[in-house]
Amino acid sequence: MSGEARKPYDIDTLTDIALRVFAERGYDGASMDDVARAAGITKASIYHHVSGKEALLDRGLTRALDALFAILDEPQSLEGSALSRLRHITGRVAEITLLMLPELTVLVRVSGSSKSERAALERRRSFDRTFSELIAEAQRSGAVRTDLDARLIARLIFGMSNSVVEWYRHGSSIAEGAVVRAVVAIGFDGIVRPQ
Amino acid sequence: MSGEARKPYDIDTLTDIALRVFAERGYDGASMDDVARAAGITKASIYHHVSGKEALLDRGLTRALDALFAILDEPQSLEGSALSRLRHITGRVAEITLLMLPELTVLVRVSGSSKSERAALERRRSFDRTFSELIAEAQRSGAVRTDLDARLIARLIFGMSNSVVEWYRHGSSIAEGAVVRAVVAIGFDGIVRPQ
Numbered sequence: 076m077s078g079e080a081r082k083p084y085d086i087d088t089l090t091d092i093a094l095r096v097f098a099e100r101g102y103d104g105a106s107m108d109d110v111a112r113a114a115g116i117t118k119a120s121i122y123h124h125v126s127g128k129e130a131l132l133d134r135g136l137t138r139a140l141d142a143l144f145a146i147l148d149e150p151q152s153l154e155g156s157a158l159s160r161l162r163h164i165t166g167r168v169a170e171i172t173l174l175m176l177p178e179l180t181v182l183v184r185v186s187g188s189s190k191s192e193r194a195a196l197e198r199r200r201s202f203d204r205t206f207s208e209l210i211a212e213a214q215r216s217g218a219v220r221t222d223l224d225a226r227l228i229a230r231l232i233f234g235m236s237n238s239v240v241e242w243y244r245h246g247s248s249i250a251e252g253a254v255v256r257a258v259v260a261i262g263f264d265g266i267v268r269p270q
Numbered sequence: 271m272s273g274e275a276r277k278p279y280d281i282d283t284l285t286d287i288a289l290r291v292f293a294e295r296g297y298d299g300a301s302m303d304d305v306a307r308a309a310g311i312t313k314a315s316i317y318h319h320v321s322g323k324e325a326l327l328d329r330g331l332t333r334a335l336d337a338l339f340a341i342l343d344e345p346q347s348l349e350g351s352a353l354s355r356l357r358h359i360t361g362r363v364a365e366i367t368l369l370m371l372p373e374l375t376v377l378v379r380v381s382g383s384s385k386s387e388r389a390a391l392e393r394r395r396s397f398d399r400t401f402s403e404l405i406a407e408a409q410r411s412g413a414v415r416t417d418l419d420a421r422l423i424a425r426l427i428f429g430m431s432n433s434v435v436e437w438y439r440h441g442s443s444i445a446e447g448a449v450v451r452a453v454v455a456i457g458f459d460g461i462v463r464p465q
Contacts, residue, residue, distance in 0.1 A: 101296065101298060101299075101381070103296060103299045104298045104299070158462065186296070210461075218462065218463060219461050219462060219463055220461055220462070220463045221463075222455070223448075223451075223452045223455060223456070223461065224448065224452070226444075227444055227448065227449065227452050228456065228461055230433070230434075230437055231430050231433065231434075231452055231453060231456055232430075232456070232461075233433075234429065234430050234432075234433020234434070234436070234437075235426050235427075235429050235430035235433065235456075237429075237433060238425070238426065238428075238429020238430065238432060238433060239425075239426075239429070241378075241429070242425055242429075249419065249421075249422055253419065253422065254422065256418075257419070257422050257423065257426055260415075260417075260418060260460075261418070261423065261426055261430075261457060261460070262456060262460065262461060263460045263461055264460040264462055265455075265456065265457065265459040266414050266415055266418065266423055266427075266458055267353065267413065267414060267415070267459055268413060268414055268415045
């Protein structure tokens with residue numbers, strides 16, 4: 076391909092492109108031909124950088140999970156009341172979801188049909204477990220209602236946050252900050268106006 | 271196939287089987303061979319009942335959307351305050367999601383790549399619009415907080431409810447009623463315990 080010399084792709088740029096293709100067509104539905112077409116290079120050139128489709132997925136999932144786990148090391152995730160730590164983590168998860176939309180789209184839709192996907196699901200479950208343990212701590216401290224199961228709360232709040240990958244598009248009329256604020260506001264305070 | 275005479279499938283049973291296959295493998299990833307295998311009959315026998323894969327999907331999407339729209343005609347969706355109608359509709363949407371898990375799974379994941387899918391997306395959008403108009407009404411009446419956009423609230427509450435298709439399995443340790451209660455409780459009242 077004559078134009079190829081003008082496009083010196085590195086593995087990170089190729090991963091960016093592959094993730095957009097996976098997010099659009101679904102990982103199972105996307106082929107390396109699709110990725111090559113989106114990158115404007117030959118399939119052979121891609122295989123020069125990466126062993127295959129699963130390796131590209133694996134890089135995307137690792138990016139997403141590394142970003143999520145990094146949240147847990149932030150000072151506001153470690154200091155303060157369980158409730159304020161929960162609010163911080165929830166807001167940051169929503170932020171990361173919007174900031175890394177292709178990565179998180181692929182993570183949210185992971186089916187577990189390959190080794191990379193199963194490993195990602197395991198890491199994701201461990202993240203969710205940390206979050207639901209913090210909810211349980213906040214329940215014991217009296218800050219969070221105790222009539223709902225902590226794991227169920229974790230699933231539904233992350234379910235709400237994950238759902239933005241299905242409809243949020245950059246440049247939409249709803250600002251990213253408004254989405255993040257709404258996820259935290261609904262999850263923690265609900266929509267009913269206090270009387 | 272010798273056993274076929276013992277399995278007199280009708281179109282509704284075939285739709286049930288196809289929806290389970292679509293929910294497991296994804297609609298795009300599932301073939302009519304997969305459906306035939308799951309049904310234990312030949313592909314030719316399926317084509318005796320139905321024109322193809324899209325017709326099966328279309329029947330499933332129609333089931334899901336008919337069930338959702340039927341909620342809007344229930345007395346508790348039509349009478350009472352906007353807030354109580356919203357609570358009722360939200361709880362019933364969650365109930366229908368659990369009751370018709372394969373149908374709703376397929377609806378939630380619809381990509382819009384076929385005519386049936388685009389028609390389903392249009393009906394779903396119309397349902398969401400009705401819900402967000404009711405949220406706006408509840409905001410005007412002072413019952414729902416006005417610092418969040420009504421459409422954004424609708425998307426996030428339904429996003430939370432839709433997310434159950436990704437993790438809920440019948441026979442799980444969490445009862446269906448608890449999930450429905452939690453969706454309504456979190457969406458409307460939040461998880462923070464009133465002081």
